[in-house]
Amino acid sequence: MAEPTPPPPIVDVSFMREIASGVYVIPDRRVPLDPNIGVVLGDDAALVIDTGMGPKNGAAVFEAAKRVAGGRRLILTITHFHPEHGFGAQAFKGKAHIFYNAAQRDELAAKGEAYLGMFRGFGAGVAAALEGTTLVMADETYAGSSTTLDLGGRSVELRTWGLAHTNGDQVVWLAAEKILFTGDLAEERIFPIFPWFPPDDADLDGARWASILGEMESWRPKIVVPGHGDVGGAEVLITVRTYMLDLAKRVAERRKAGEPADQIVASLGPVIRAEHPDWSSPEWIDFAIRYYASRS
Numbered sequence: 001m002a003e004p005t006p007p008p009p010i011v012d013v014s015f016m017r018e019i020a021s022g023v024y025v026i027p028d029r030r031v032p033l034d035p036n037i038g039v040v041l042g043d044d045a046a047l048v049i050d051t052g053m054g055p056k057n058g059a060a061v062f063e064a065a066k067r068v069a070g071g072r073r074l075i076l077t078i079t080h081f082h083p084e085h086g087f088g089a090q091a092f093k094g095k096a097h098i099f100y101n102a103a104q105r106d107e108l109a110a111k112g113e114a115y116l117g118m119f120r121g122f123g124a125g126v127a128a129a130l131e132g133t134t135l136v137m138a139d140e141t142y143a144g145s146s147t148t149l150d151l152g153g154r155s156v157e158l159r160t161w162g163l164a165h166t167n168g169d170q171v172v173w174l175a176a177e178k179i180l181f182t183g184d185l186a187e188e189r190i191f192p193i194f195p196w197f198p199p200d201d202a203d204l205d206g207a208r209w210a211s212i213l214g215e216m217e218s219w220r221p222k223i224v225v226p227g228h229g230d231v232g233g234a235e236v237l238i239t240v241r242t243y244m245l246d247l248a249k250r251v252a253e254r255r256k257a258g259e260p261a262d263q264i265v266a267s268l269g270p271v272i273r274a275e276h277p278d279w280s281s282p283e284w285i286d287f288a289i290r291y292y293a294s295r296s
């Protein structure tokens, strides 16, 4: 039986909603390769978090952000370099101040073109969304693990830790409001995305990733906006961390007993799938198993 054709990854800005005063989310509606996109308003500036994939999605997000921003100046930041999160940035170039962390800038420069090629191979809908995409570098970057943006009466923290889901993962934390935008460090009812593609891209650190989730749990966020999936609370982080630690342990036990990675994928993969019947994107289970098998 043929796989159902996935819906094209179109960001529908008409679903934009205000999740807290001056904090907006354009939800992914659980459409594959749509991210959750944020807009945070201060008195003077509006911060846009991620763009969606390709120039058309980027333009739609830019217009929607401009609408809620009124006369405020726009700042764009990206949670990480993966195409569905930041490859709409060209619509913001010259109209918004584009702000990345240094690792993300370097990773985009090093891998952006290859990811563009890889994603174009995902099917006609994705290729169409990426038509005309150009990679956009930041107007400004920050070094180190965090920086604070003053949007006018509202402070927003940008934090990064080094290699986890990617080299340049960045979360956006509204400490006063306890609202957290995680990028792909957390998904909701979606198997964690392990971009483990050796030898092309083997930049992934599951242990640091899990510890970052634990640190973010300690902040006691009230609202968690995951990279993909429904907006929730701290349980979104706990669920992902629990899944990762449990899978790491089970794979390590099997490796210790001498099972090769292929066999673990074949035997454990379906078990993991069955344990999470309401989660989507099960293709990421095998990537995660292979990643953990490579560590033990």
Ligand SMILES: [Zn+2]
Binding pocket: 080, 082, 165, 184, 193
């Ligand atoms: Zn990602």
